[in-house]
Amino acid sequence: MPPPRDTGQYVTRGKGRPLLWRRGLMAARPQGRCDGQYLASSGRRAFERDQKGFSGDLTWLKFIFGPSAVPALDLVDQRSVTRVTSPSGRAAYQVLGSSGKLYTCYSSCHFCTCPAFGFSVLQRSESLLCKHILAVYLSQAMGACQELTVSEEQLTSILLAEEEDEG
DSSP: OOOEOSSSSSSEEEETTTTTTTOOOEEEEEEEOOOOOHHHHHHHHHHHHHHHSSSOHHHHHHHGGGGHHHHHHHHHHOOOOOEEEEESSOEEEEEEEESSSSSEEETTTEEEEEEHHHIIIIIOOSOOOOOOOOHHHHHHHTTOOOEEEOOHHHHHHHHHHHHHHHH
């Protein structure tokens, strides 16, 4: 793959496909795709570059996600994200919020049980996601998730407990 070229407006690679960021932290975005897995893989690439001694940093997170970025990074640093799996392969994430409350996040459908997600993301459409979902994606990218395997019944009770809290 040829090295990135700076065309003045974008950094390009190969056939002039623009990279999202001038410093090449994220790969050329596939047409119409900006989901959590894409963000996680982009974050993983940036993190790996930083680990290898590149001078890039993760400031692009703050540019995209605004005020959610720094608290999400704090949650990852505190190892507050746990991937809960059952023997059948079902999975959910639990994030211990800064308030001490445990929130359940679903990366597969981009949903969190916190009030900020309901208000800022669903009702007002002011944000793409809450700090808990972003922390899930970042912890996936950085390999910083705690792992917890539970029985099917335990996972069901975790999911139903969230439903009871809302009702």
